[in-house]
Amino acid sequence: MLPLLRTKQFFPPKKLIQTTHFFFSTNNHHGPKTNHPSPPPIQVLLTESAGRGVFATRKIEPGELIHTAKPIVSHPSLASVDKVCYFCLKSVVKGSGFECREALFCSEECREEAKGFYEVEKKADWSAFVAHCRIRGLKYPLLAKRLACMVISGVTSAGSLDILQPERLSAEMISQMEEEFGLLRGALEDSGMTDEQLAFLNIEWYAGVLARIRINAFRIELAGGSYEDLLASAIASVESEAAVGNAVYMLPSFYNHDCDPNTHIIWLQNVEARLKALREIEAGEELRICYIDASMDRDARRNLLLNGFGFECRCPRCMSND
Ligand SMILES: [Zn+2]
Numbered sequence: 001m002l003p004l005l006r007t008k009q010f011f012p013p014k015k016l017i018q019t020t021h022f023f024f025s026t027n028n029h030h031g032p033k034t035n036h037p038s039p040p041p042i043q044v045l046l047t048e049s050a051g052r053g054v055f056a057t058r059k060i061e062p063g064e065l066i067h068t069a070k071p072i073v074s075h076p077s078l079a080s081v082d083k084v085c086y087f088c089l090k091s092v093v094k095g096s097g098f099e100c101r102e103a104l105f106c107s108e109e110c111r112e113e114a115k116g117f118y119e120v121e122k123k124a125d126w127s128a129f130v131a132h133c134r135i136r137g138l139k140y141p142l143l144a145k146r147l148a149c150m151v152i153s154g155v156t157s158a159g160s161l162d163i164l165q166p167e168r169l170s171a172e173m174i175s176q177m178e179e180e181f182g183l184l185r186g187a188l189e190d191s192g193m194t195d196e197q198l199a200f201l202n203i204e205w206y207a208g209v210l211a212r213i214r215i216n217a218f219r220i221e222l223a224g225g226s227y228e229d230l231l232a233s234a235i236a237s238v239e240s241e242a243a244v245g246n247a248v249y250m251l252p253s254f255y256n257h258d259c260d261p262n263t264h265i266i267w268l269q270n271v272e273a274r275l276k277a278l279r280e281i282e283a284g285e286e287l288r289i290c291y292i293d294a295s296m297d298r299d300a301r302r303n304l305l306l307n308g309f310g311f312e313c314r315c316p317r318c319m320s321n322d
């Protein structure tokens with residue numbers, strides 16, 4: 001227990017940059033359509049020191065579901081691709097899903113929603129691209145591939161991730177991406193896509209997308225059980241067998257990090273993210289999640305945050321040398 005950390009320091013919001021109603025569904029999505037639930041109790045503001053942040057607009061109770069979020073783009077891990085829905089990542093028992101060539105879907109609804117990328121994707125031969133990713137243990141190029149297919153089919157724009165913070169890439173990192181980019185572009189060219197359809201698909205687009213995916217993607221671990229079961233177990237960002245895939249979200253990406261967070265991001269049955277309060281949050285307080293395994297010691301946390309996310313953690317827990 002860290003009682004002295006329970007009262008959070010937070011920087012006063014500087015300026016409202018946007019309201020966030022476009023980015024999430026409300027927590028009342030099972031209710032009748034005529035029922036207009038109140039918007040989630042949060043707003044996205046600019047902070048003094050950490051760029052954008054998410055702030056409470058009223059007091060939030062411990063355990064409260066703050067909002068849910070659907071991904072901009074998601075993809076199963078290669079190890080899970082024959083076990084989970086190709087669209088929503090829900091577990092599928094083989095033979096019970098709606099199999100559509102090699103892709104597995106949990107429902108007709110997901111198969112319909114997947115048309116936004118799958119109609120383009122299934123025309124191409126991805127074996128070289130997938131083999132490249134598998135051999136090198138790469139997961140993020142799969143998200144870039146799906147996004148490229150979504151752009152080609154017109155369901156999203158080439159700049160749909162631009163609002164997210166990018167990682168600073170070295171020239172060496174970009175040159176390492178050239179081979180996977182070549183395999184991606186080659187697969188689409190060979191499937192009969194025209195130069196006009198692929199006009200956006202250059203190495204600059206690819207590197208820009210990867211730079212955003214690399215620091216904004218969430219590793220999806222499905223809990224399956226109840227939220228209460230989860231309160232005890234920290235969701236870690238380290239590699240785990242339990243991960244079914246990766247996804248990039250808009251609003252959840254605006255949450256800043258804290259090694260002693262007041263908010264938790266969890267997944268129950270599928271890729272829809274649920275943001276839950278871990279304790280009471282005051283109106284005006286910043287909501288923060290933990291990007292890494294909070295049970296690691298201070299040096300390990302700070303190294304991972306610096307190398308993986310590019311910032312030196314100055315959260316109250318780190319500042320108190322815990
Ligand atoms: Zn599904």
Ligand SMILES: [Zn+2]
Pocket residue numbers: 258259260301313314315316317318319
């Ligand atoms: Zn910290």
